[in-house]
Amino acid sequence: xxxxxxxxxxxxxxxxRLFDLLESxxxxxxxxxxxxxxxxxxxxxxxxxxxxxxGFGPDDLEITKHSNQLLxxxxxxxxxxxxxxxxxxxxxxxxxxxxxxxxFVDVAGADLANGLLVIDLVREVPEAMKPRRxxxxxxxxxxxxRIEQRAA
Numbered sequence: 001x002x003x004x005x006x007x008x009x010x011x012x013x014x015x016x017r018l019f020d021l022l023e024s025x026x027x028x029x030x031x032x033x034x035x036x037x038x039x040x041x042x043x044x045x046x047x048x049x050x051x052x053x054x055g056f057g058p059d060d061l062e063i064t065k066h067s068n069q070l071l072x073x074x075x076x077x078x079x080x081x082x083x084x085x086x087x088x089x090x091x092x093x094x095x096x097x098x099x100x101x102x103x104f105v106d107v108a109g110a111d112l113a114n115g116l117l118v119i120d121l122v123r124e125v126p127e128a129m130k131p132r133r134x135x136x137x138x139x140x141x142x143x144x145x146r147i148e149q150r151a152a
Contacts, residue, residue, distance in 0.1 A: 047121040054115035
C-alpha cells in the first residue's frame with residue numbers, strides 16, 4: 001500500500017522534510033508492510049505514530065531515538081515448550097521500523113494497549129531558533145549608533 005503524504009505536507013510548515021522522508025521510507029519498506037502503522041497530525045506541533053503490534057508485550061518492544069531517527073524494534077520472546085499451537089495465524093516475527101524525524105521533533109511518550117503501540121511526537125523549537133519580531137524606530141539616529149549604545 002502506498003501512502004501519500006502530499007496533503008499533509010501542504011498544510012504543515014516546517015515538516016516538509018519530515019513528510020518527504022516518511023514517504024520515501026514507506027516506499028523503501030513497501031515489500032514488507034508489517035507491522036502496519038498510521039501517522040496522525042494532532043495539532044500544530046504534535047504528531048502520533050500508531051503501530052499494530054498484536055502479540056507483542058512491553059518487554060518485546062524497543063523504541064530508540066538517535067539524532068533525527070526513530071527506531072522501533074520488536075522481537076518476540078520464546079514461548080515455553082508446554083504450548084501446542086494448532087494454528088499460528090498471529091504474526092510474531094521480529095521487525096524493525098525506522099522513521100526519519102524533522103528537526104526539533106522529540107518523543108513525548110509511548111504507550112502499548114490493546115495490541116497498538118502509540119508513540120507521541122512533539123516539535124519543540126528552541127527559543128533562539130523561533131522567529132522574533134524586530135522593533136522599528138522612527139528616529140533619525142543611524143542603526144550603528146544604537147548598536148554602540150546597547151554595547152556600552
